[in-house]
Amino acid sequence: MTDISPLQWRKSSYSNGSGGNCIEIAELASGGTAVRDSKDPGGSVIGVSHRAWGDFVEAVRDGRLG
Template sequence: METRPDLTGAQWRKSSYSGTSGGECIEVADGFPGAVPVRDSKNPSGPALVVAPEAWRTFVDGLR
């Protein structure tokens, strides 16, 4: 069983494609080996999902 990383102090970033209109965006935190934390930018205090890097790569590749 893998342990969920402590996201306290995580530096979150949005895609440069998000624009400034505050639309439907997600944020990602870097610097967590073996994990990609993702959260809803409209609800930064809400829950974050943590996915495997391979799953994140597949997701991003599918968007292209």
């Protein structure tokens, strides 16, 4: 991923603006998901497969990553 400018980023619904650990995600044309730190939008971006992102979200919702 070299050009992320066309991506439509969405901030986590749990983000409250108080400086916590928040992320932004964007859908990739390949069907995957791009993830970045919302406090550092010019920093690193991680691309993951649609399945990997779904597994991560499910694990968070189920409390398996706490």
